[in-house]
Amino acid sequence: MHILIIEDEEQLCRSVAEGLRIDGYETDICFDGDEGLCLCMTENYDLILLDLNLPGTDGLEILRQFREHNTNTPxxxxSARDQIEDKVNGLDLGANDYLTKPFHFQELEARIRSLTRRKFVQEDVCLKWNQLTFDTRTREASVNGVPLSLTRKESSLLEYFLLHQNRVISPEEMIEHIWDGSVNTFSNSIRVHISSLRKKLKAAIGFDPIQNKIGQGYILEEYR
Known part of the structure; x- marks a missing residue:
């Protein structure tokens, strides 16, 4: 999952970004409204965390313009603004949720899980494919109850495949949702991580459930 954080308190912004990276999310950060609005309009994110009091373009104005352009991204x-009017304005302009500062990181994690599961029409905390299970809360994978040791990037790839079973996922889509923009479609990084994930799954399951569609991408097909 690829998350954009628009927050002018740099220490808070970097702290939240690092915590989310540990959770397995890829994050982009920016500290002013003008850059944040530009990123919203030009990049593809799974979720946006938006402060309201920003230098440059105000958070509510970012939200207003973004919703004219994109109605789907949560x-x-x-915000430190805790007045009911601010919450109502934010929700009326298209925000999906509102968390008042200061907040506990665990609550932020829970709200992010709720919003991303809602986006992908996934109600369960645990994603499943045959004997393979991935817990989106603990970020742990297992096969028949036996833990599967995965790197952070491998966990993110597995989660995305499980959310999009039986659909070809292109390298470009993986970069948008799983990487942080530091790689491109010509990078060997994608192939290396997918190859490593496939080897671990094959060793645990007995066969490789991920197929390579030449010239298209990769697919986790429905189990038959």
Whole structure:
């Protein structure tokens, strides 16, 4: 999952980004409204964390313009503004949730899980494919109850495949949702991580459930 954090308190912004990276999310950060609006309009994110009091373009104005452009991507407002009018304005402009500062990181994690599961029409905390299970809360994978040791990037790849079973996922889509923009479609990084994940799954399951569609991408097909 690829998350954009627009927050002018740099220490808070970097702290939240690092915590989310540990959870397995890829994050982009920016500290002013003008850059944040530009990123919203030009990049493809799974979730946006948006402060309201920003230098440059105000958070509510970012939200207003973004919703004219994109009505699907969840937006979670993080703001010190705790007046009911601010919450109502944010929700009326299209925010999906509103979290008042200061907040506990565990609550932020829970709200992010809720919003991303809602986006992908996934109600369960645990994603499943045959004997393979991935817990989106603990970020742990297992096969028949036996833990599977995965790197952070491998966990993110497995989660995305499980959310999009039986659909070809292109390298470009993986970069948008699983990488942080530091790689491109010509990078060997994608192939290396997918190859490693496939080897671990094959060793645990007995066969490789991920197939390579030449010139298209990769697919986790429905189990037959």
């Amino acid at each position: 937006v979670l407002i993080l």
